[in-house]
Amino acid sequence: MPGPKKRGMQTVVFDNPLILTSWASVVGPKEGEGPWGNDFDLIMPDYLLGEETWEKAENKMLKQTVELALNKSGLQTNEAELLLAGDLLNQLVASSFAAAELTIPFLGLYGACSTMVQALLTGAMMIDGGFFERVVAAACSHHYSAERQFRFPTEQGVQKPPSSQWTATAAGAAILQSSGTGPRITSATIGRVVDMGQSDANDMGSAMAPAAVNTIKMHLQDLNLLPDYYDLVVTGDLGKVGLAILGQLFGKEGVVPPPTHSDCGVLLFDEKQEIGAGGSGCGCCACMLCGPLLKKMTKAEIRKLLLVGTGALMSPTTSFQGSTIPAIAHAVAIEY
Known part of the structure; x- marks a missing residue:
């Protein structure tokens, strides 16, 4: 039970x-x-x-x-x-x-x-x-x-x-x-490890996008929510390549994409900075949440946020051995 x-x-x-x-x-x-x-x-x-x-x-x-x-x-x-x-x-x-x-x-x-x-x-x-x-x-x-x-x-x-x-x-x-004032965490979805056979350590966005889609799909399904429930659905660090694949996978999975969705790795830098497909790393999602995103919530620019952290579960050893890259995505809903 x-x-x-x-x-x-x-x-x-x-x-x-x-x-x-x-x-x-x-x-x-x-x-x-x-x-x-x-x-x-x-x-x-x-x-x-x-x-x-x-x-x-x-x-x-x-x-x-x-x-x-x-x-x-x-x-x-x-x-x-x-x-x-x-x-x-x-x-x-x-x-x-x-x-x-x-x-x-x-x-x-x-x-x-x-x-x-x-x-x-x-x-x-x-x-x-x-x-x-x-x-x-x-x-x-x-x-x-x-x-x-x-x-x-x-x-x-x-x-x-x-x-x-x-x-x-x-x-x-x-x-x-447990008490005080501020944005509230209302729900969370624990992700499953997804491995689609991608092994290129220089393209982690492609490896993580399927995990992100799975978690977003399960979150909406488990809570019986429509995609437009959230003002913003933002992934952790798919980057430009992974974010584009995310949009394609929504269609293949039969999921209506959230009307407003983006990625912390895409948002963190601008085009002039020449950082490849975007930002990544544990700090990418962490600083965007604890900087711009929560600040926007306190200004009522965002009321309901779904933050989907994405991770490539590889190590230097597995990469050198040519193993594929399993990925994970977890989600927390934050409302204010």
Whole structure:
């Protein structure tokens, strides 16, 4: 028997208030030069933040973002009951090193670039279940640490195809509480892993688009919603290639596409910045949510938002072995 909060195959609804009381975003120089620079809390002056390595800069960036979000709610770090966070690096070193300095009880999450949404839905379940009252959800990525791990040393100057995406240097953190004022998480859909046989690590948008379609379809079906229920349906980091495929797959799946849908990876940068097919990385979705999107909600420009985090579940080892790229997409509904 399904639980009382379960709807359909993959979706849960939340009976208790799940309020996003504050949030913060920190981005790198290139991201700050994009169309949303004024909507982020902090733009890094460079990619090292005074540290010796990109990896250390990434954990410092995440720590700063969490502290900014807590400060906006008037909270000290010792008042946060749980930190749910993740990144792209092996063993989640950016998140775990930041958590060590923050001294907040920590659960590390990995969902590739869907991690921010995974953190939000996990935190919402924990609060709705009565286990916690105050949870921090966060995610980050750093362009140069990701390039070092997943692709080639930047010094090598490897030419990239047009389908490749720019891993965002960015972090986002949101404070989720059982009471207060702010946008509410009302439901969430946990995605299924979808593998359509795509193996090109320079075209992750094509690998992730089928997972995004599946999750959006199941969310609408499980809750018996029409596609125009949401003011905006936005995916995490499909990029231009993946977003175009998403539109095609809606038709093949017999799904009426949402009238207003876009992608954080497409939105984060503008055409002049020459970043390939768009942005990617855990921080892409996280900074867009905790910057422009939630700001638009507080201004009543968006009332109902469906955020669909997308992730390519590969590793350097599986890529070098020629394995296909399985993908995941999770969704959270945010209303204000």
